Amino acid sequence: MSAFDSFTKWVDGEKPVPLNTAFKPTPAKKEKKKPAAIDDKKRLDGFLKLYAKCAVVISVFLLIVLLIGAVALPAFASPGNPTNNEVVHRYVGSAEHETGAENVIAGMILNYRGFDTFGESCVLFLAVCCVMLLLWATNDKLRAEAAGSGKAAPRDAILQNVTKLVLPCILCFGMCVLFNGHVSPGGGFSGGSILGAALILFAVAFGAEAVQRFFTERVFNTVRITGLMIYALMFGVYIYQGANHIDSNLARYIVLVIDIAVGLVVMSTMYGFYSFYTKGEL
C-alpha cells in the first residue's frame, strides 16, 4: 500500500496512524576516540568564525542597500517633499482652534494621536513593572547586599550644597516645561523627565532614605496609576465631547491636564528605574 493511500485512509478514520515516521535509532557509528568536549569546542569556534564572517557580509549588504535608498530619497529640506503632504497643512492649519494648543506637536500627540500617546504611557508603565519584577530584591540577603552597595558611598558635602542650590531651579524649570507644554516647547514627556532627574539628584545627594520620606512605594504606585487613569478619563471626555469639534478653551484645559498626567507617569517611571537599579526596591 502506498503512503498516500494509507494517509487518505487515516484521514477517513479507517486505520490508525501509520507510524512509519517513528524514530528508529540509527546504528551507532564507530565512535572516534576523541573526547566529546574538545570536539564541541572546535565546532563552537568554527561556528563563531563563520558567524562573524556572515555578520560582516550581511552588514555590508545592508549598508549598500540602505545607501542606495538614502541617495535616492527626495532632497533634504525642500518644501515639495512627499512627506509634507496635506496632513501637515491640516494639522498646522487647524491645530490651534481644534486642540487649543499653540504647540502643534503637543496638540497633535495629545489629541489627534491621543491613543498612540496613551499606548506610549502604557509602555512606560509596563517597562517599570518589568524592571520591578526583575530587580525587586526578594529576600533579605539580597536587599542587604543592594543597600550596602548603595549606602557605601559617603555623602559628599559639595554635592549636597550644590544640590540645595540647584534643585529648586530644576524643579521650577521642570514645572514650567510641564505646565507650558501646550504653548511653548516642552510637554509631559520632557517636563516629567526633568522632574524625575530632580528626584534622582536629590536621592544621590541625600540618600534614598530622604526621598523615602515623601516618595514611598505606595506613593509611587499611586502616582503612576493615577496618571494613566487621568489620561484615560480626560481622553474619554475629549472624545465624547466631540473630539475635533470641541470648544477650543475646553480643549486647551484637556491638553494641559493630559500633559500633567503624562508628566506624572514619566516622573515616577524615571525615578523608579533609578531606584530599582541602585537598591532593588523603592
Place this chain on the structure above:
Amino acid sequence: MLHTIIENRFAITAVILFVTGFVNMMVHPNLIKKVVSFNIMDSATFLMLASRGMIAGRTAAILTDGGADPSLYVNPIPAGLVLTGIVVSVSVSAFSLALIQRIYGVYGTVDMRELLEAMKKKGE
C-alpha cells in the same frame, strides 16, 4: 553624485550610524555593548525621521505670532513620531539592562561565550 550625497547628508549619516550599530550588535559578545549598539540604531532612526521633517527657512511648529499658516512651519509629524520612538527606546533599554543585571547576578558574566560555558556548567 556629490550633489546628491551632500543633499542627503542626514540620511547617509543615519544609514552609517544604523549599520555601525547593527554590526556591533551582531559581532560584540558583550551584552551591555549590544544594548549600546541598539541605542545607536535607535538614534540613527530618529535622525532619519527628524531630518525628513525639516523644511529650509521655516521655524518649529509652535504658533506664536505668525498665525496658522502652514507655509511658515516645519513638518510636525516626524517630531511626534520621534517622541514615541524615544519613549519606546528608553523602555526597551531599561528592560534589557534589568535582564542583563539579573543574568550577571546568576552567572557572574555578561560575555556571551563565557555565559554559554557558565550555563553548561550550571546545567551539569
